Amino acid sequence: MTADIIDGKAFAATVRARVAARVAELGDNEMVPGLAVILVGDDPASQVYVRNKRKQTIEAGMRSEEVRLGADTSESELLQHIARLNADPTIHGILVQLPLPPQIDTLRVLDAVDPAKDVDGFHVTNVGRLATGQAAMVPCTPLGCLMLLKDRLGSLAGREAVVVGRSNIVGKPMAQLLLRENCTVTVAHSRTRDLAEVCRRAEILVAAVGQPRLVKGDWIRPGATVIDVGINRIEEDGKSRLVGDVDFASAIEVAGAITPVPGGVGPMTIACLLANTLTAYCRLHDVPELAGAA
Ligand SMILES: Nc1nc(=O)c2c([nH]1)NC[C@@H]1CN(c3ccc(C(=O)N[C@@H](CCC(=O)O)C(=O)O)cc3)C=[N+]21
Numbered sequence: 001m002t003a004d005i006i007d008g009k010a011f012a013a014t015v016r017a018r019v020a021a022r023v024a025e026l027g028d029n030e031m032v033p034g035l036a037v038i039l040v041g042d043d044p045a046s047q048v049y050v051r052n053k054r055k056q057t058i059e060a061g062m063r064s065e066e067v068r069l070g071a072d073t074s075e076s077e078l079l080q081h082i083a084r085l086n087a088d089p090t091i092h093g094i095l096v097q098l099p100l101p102p103q104i105d106t107l108r109v110l111d112a113v114d115p116a117k118d119v120d121g122f123h124v125t126n127v128g129r130l131a132t133g134q135a136a137m138v139p140c141t142p143l144g145c146l147m148l149l150k151d152r153l154g155s156l157a158g159r160e161a162v163v164v165g166r167s168n169i170v171g172k173p174m175a176q177l178l179l180r181e182n183c184t185v186t187v188a189h190s191r192t193r194d195l196a197e198v199c200r201r202a203e204i205l206v207a208a209v210g211q212p213r214l215v216k217g218d219w220i221r222p223g224a225t226v227i228d229v230g231i232n233r234i235e236e237d238g239k240s241r242l243v244g245d246v247d248f249a250s251a252i253e254v255a256g257a258i259t260p261v262p263g264g265v266g267p268m269t270i271a272c273l274l275a276n277t278l279t280a281y282c283r284l285h286d287v288p289e290l291a292g293a294a
Pocket of ligand 1: 049095096097098099120140141231242261262263264265266267268269270
């Protein structure tokens with residue numbers, strides 16, 4: 001059997017189109033949803049990513065503001081920018097690009113963002129709301145993964161899900177979302193005993209560990225749906241290429257469906273960022289939200 005390849009790039013385009021259509025419906029309102037992205041330092045990968053976000057934000061009919069700060073920016077200077085954006089009524093979403101330079105306390109910065117504008121869903125208030133089943137801003141990458149899973153599988157209730165990785169950005173919120181969908185959820189990580197055996201239980205396997213090709217075909221239950229969150233740049237045959245956390249070549253022989261890298265989860269992350277910005281706007285202005293988003 002050869003797995004179906006889940007086209008995240010195409011699905012992300014449909015999500016962005018739905019966001020754009022809803023933004024257009026907001027109508028004569030002179031105030032459109034606005035997203036601010038703060039980038040500290042000059043990491044080249046981050047620059048590319050921020051540029052894509054800006055382009056797609058504008059294509060969706062929203063306003064984009066970019067704040068670029070030097071790598072030596074102090075924590076208090078960054079906090080001042082956040083305070084200004086929190087108070088700015090034209091800004092509905094604020095994203096602080098991670099990772100931040102070492103002189104800055106990341107958790108302190110994330111908790112300075114107004115939870116209502118926290119389109120990354122990283123503020124403790126949103127983390128707590130998600131964990132307790134309240135309306136929350138949900139982190140973009142796990143939200144994108146969930147959309148792909150529901151599109152493929154319909155109801156997820158009762159399914160065995162294994163999340164490999166326990167980061168605050170992907171693994172933990174992914175587990176919360178799958179629980180919310182009534183999956184039986186296992187969170188595995190670097191200290192898990194017999195990781196391969198645990199993965200083989202999964203009808204839904206989400207790999208988010210940041211280790212190139214860690215998950216092999218023989219770790220996968222036949223017919224499972226495999227979501228590969230990893231985006232690892234490696235050197236191979238003298239060339240630089242992107243690979244996931246799943247060994248695609250062996251996995252495709254066993255899985256029922258699998259996301260590719262690139263073209264899988266990555267584009268969904270940006271689409272969900274736009275969806276979250278629209279959601280933040282709708283909640284703030286008390287107008288109906290986009291169905292199927294957060
Ligand atoms: N506060 C914060 N929120 C984030 O969501 C966040 C962040 N910081 N820091 C960096 C990571 C990384 N990230 C990506 C999103 C999309 C692609 C993406 O669209 N990738 C394309 C390929 C891109 C390429 O070719 O290089 C794909 O997978 O098809 C990649 C990476 C979001 N991040």
